[in-house]
Amino acid sequence: xxxxxxxxxxxxxxxxxxxxxxxxxxxxxxxxxxxxxxxxxxxxxxxxxxxxxxxxxxxxxxxxxxxxxxxxxxxxxxxxxxxxxxxxxxxxxxxxxxxxxxxxxxxxxxxxxxxxxxxxxxxxxxxxxxxxxxxxxxxxxxxxxxxxxxxxxxxxxxxxxxxxxxxxxxxxxxxxxxxxxxxxxxxxxxxxxxxxxxxxxxxxxxxxxxxxxxxxxxxxxxxxxxxxxxxxxxxxxxxxxxxxxxxxxxxxxxxxxxxxxxxxxxxxxxxxxxxxxxxxxxxxxxxxxxxxxxxxxxxxxxxxxxxxxxxxxxxxxxxxxxxxxxxxxxxxxxxxxxxxxxxxxxxxxxxxxxxxxxxxxxxxxxxxxxxxxxxxxxxxxxxxxxxxxxxxxxxxxxxxxxxxxxxxxxxxxxxxxxxxxxxxxxxxxxxxxxxxxxxxxxxx
Numbered sequence: 001x002x003x004x005x006x007x008x009x010x011x012x013x014x015x016x017x018x019x020x021x022x023x024x025x026x027x028x029x030x031x032x033x034x035x036x037x038x039x040x041x042x043x044x045x046x047x048x049x050x051x052x053x054x055x056x057x058x059x060x061x062x063x064x065x066x067x068x069x070x071x072x073x074x075x076x077x078x079x080x081x082x083x084x085x086x087x088x089x090x091x092x093x094x095x096x097x098x099x100x101x102x103x104x105x106x107x108x109x110x111x112x113x114x115x116x117x118x119x120x121x122x123x124x125x126x127x128x129x130x131x132x133x134x135x136x137x138x139x140x141x142x143x144x145x146x147x148x149x150x151x152x153x154x155x156x157x158x159x160x161x162x163x164x165x166x167x168x169x170x171x172x173x174x175x176x177x178x179x180x181x182x183x184x185x186x187x188x189x190x191x192x193x194x195x196x197x198x199x200x201x202x203x204x205x206x207x208x209x210x211x212x213x214x215x216x217x218x219x220x221x222x223x224x225x226x227x228x229x230x231x232x233x234x235x236x237x238x239x240x241x242x243x244x245x246x247x248x249x250x251x252x253x254x255x256x257x258x259x260x261x262x263x264x265x266x267x268x269x270x271x272x273x274x275x276x277x278x279x280x281x282x283x284x285x286x287x288x289x290x291x292x293x294x295x296x297x298x299x300x301x302x303x304x305x306x307x308x309x310x311x312x313x314x315x316x317x318x319x320x321x322x323x324x325x326x327x328x329x330x331x332x333x334x335x336x337x338x339x340x341x342x343x344x345x346x347x348x349x350x351x352x353x354x355x356x357x358x359x360x361x362x363x364x365x366x367x368x369x370x371x372x373x374x375x376x377x378x379x380x381x382x383x384x385x386x387x388x389x390x391x392x393x394x395x396x397x398x399x400x401x402x403x404x405x406x407x408x409x410x411x412x413x414x415x416x417x418x419x420x421x422x423x424x425x426x427x428x429x430x431x432x433x434x435x436x437x438x439x440x441x442x443x444x
Contacts, residue, residue: 004069004164004218011057011068018053018068018113022046025070025115028162036135037153037162039075040082041116046070049113056111064225066165067111074151074168075117076124076200077101086200087120087150089133090311102195103167103209110225115163118153122317124169124202125299126150127177127384128369128376132314136366141183142409145363148178148383151210155182158212165222166212171202172295173358173387175210176399180358180412183401185433187211187219187426188387190396190419194226203298205335206391216398216430223426234424236431237270239352243278246285247386251360255411258402259357262413262436265403266355269435273355280344281354285389287334287341293388294338296324297331316376323377338392345393346418353428354390358399358412359383386414394419398429403436 002010010016026043028034053068062068075085078097085091100108108114119134121127129152130136137156139147147156151168155178158166168175170188179186191197191208201207213219240263242248248259263273300321306313307321361382369376390397396419399412415432417425 002164003215004066004213005215005221007069007164008065008221012062018050018057019047021068022050022070022113022115025163029072029116029157033138034160034162036119036131037137037156037160038072038116039085039087039119039134039153040079042079042082042114045081046113046115049108053111053113063109063111066221066225069112069165070115070163071107071112071165071167072115072154072157072163073104073117073166074120074154076120076169077104077117077167078199079104079114079117082117084200085134086124087122087131087134088313090306090313102198106195106226112165118151118157118166120152120154121150122314123299123303124150124171124174125317125320126380127173128380129178130316130366130369139182139363141181144365144367145409146181146366146369146379148181148363150174151212152178154212155179155184155186158214159184164213164218168210168212169199169202170208170210170391171206172293172391173384175212176358176387176397176412176414177383179212180399180414181363181409183410185213185216185219185398185400186412187398188391188396190422191394193422201302203295205294205298208391216400216426216433219398220426220430223422234427235351236427237272238428238431240266240271240273240355241278241349241352242273242275242355243281244276245282247281247356248275251357252362254362254406255357255360255402257405258410259413261403261405262355265436266432274352278348278354280341280348280393281389283344284341284392287337288389288392291330291334292324292327294331294334294392295388296320297327300324300327315373316380319373319377320380334392341392342394342419345395349418353425354395354416356386356414357402358386358414360386360411362409362411390416396420396422396425398425400429400433400436
């Protein structure tokens with residue numbers, strides 16, 4: 001697979017053109033086995049954008065390092081001329097978007113080329129990635145297993161090589177989880193890092209933008225296009241804290257082995273890795289366990305009208321909404337404590353990066369969950385448990401493929417920093433990827 005930075009180098013040297021790269025990406029997106037990955041392919045607009053990129057290249061006026069590189073968007077972003085389905089049959093016949101979302105415009109203004117919009121869990125309200133209306137994207141690591149969600153199509157589009165970059169949203173783990181399950185790199189940016197959130201929301205309090213790639217270098221390249229370089233670099237080799245308790249102990253044996261391997265490799269490379277209790281993490285989890293989640297409460301307020309209408313929604317979505325019908329009655333303490341807990345989390349970490357498994361279990365099979373509502377709901381809660389509490393704490397995070405300790409599917413290794421520590425996080429993640437060089441990375 002070709003990375004975004006490799007494509008950019010080839011474009012800059014004249015070895016290829018954007019029109020050639022984009023035509024190949026559009027062709028991959030239109031293949032029959034991409035049907036459940038892509039909801040919309042914007043082939044004609046992509047061709048015009050690519051031709052404009054090539055004209056700029058001839059004039060020596062490229063807009064950014066990534067000018068001419070193809071990209072896709074989770075179908076909660078507005079792309080002019082395309083319907084925004086949010087992964088739901090209830091939006092199939094909506095009017096097409098009149099304008100692009102703010103971030104879509106910024107990315108286009110930087111020269112990247114949109115080739116389409118990707119599938120997701122309905123309304124972005126599940127960490128499993130299963131979709132009954134548009135089909136479930138096939139996990140390229142193991143086709144029997146869930147791809148993770150909600151940004152399932154974006155993760156699979158990168159993992160399968162349709163495009164080198166994909167944009168999703170991450171509220172409770174919707175970028176970090178599918179990236180981990182599909183064996184690639186996923187980044188949840190600090191909320192607001194890339195501007196206003198004018199995509200279709202799930203939880204206005206916790207929604208954030210995320211990016212998928214096969215290397216941290218590609219994530220950093222897109223980030224540098226969108227955000228001016230910050231001051232200095234983070235400490236290398238970095239310091240890490242592995243949180244004691246459920247985040248590192250209540251995990252499957254295979255995942256515990258992967259975490260142990262990662263810790264050993266990082267220590268061998270000179271990193272300081274401590275395993276200790278993180279009070280803010282425990283306090284936040286206990287608070288949500290006792291009162292409910294902000295995501296559940298805000299999703300119910302946003303979509304409750306669908307429970308009393310004839311609009312089609314998936315059974316799993318309906319159950320989650322119904323289960324959160326009364327969360328609003330108890331959620332007050334969770335809102336009230338959020339700012340203080342975020343400050344406590346930053347103090348707990350200091351200059352260290354939190355290190356833990358992204359998910360705690362090997363993912364279940366799609367067929368098993370579709371046939372058993374109880375297993376579906378239980379699996380959804382389990383797959384999001386780590387990433388959800390870190391979202392509540394305002395964390396930016398990057399998941400990397402875990403070191404291989406045995407054949408078969410693996411989880412990810414999650415690096416997390418307090419909100420707005422994105423530059424330090426990207427530097428740290430690049431160092432970790434160089435050290436681990438995981439065999440499961442799809443970068444070529």
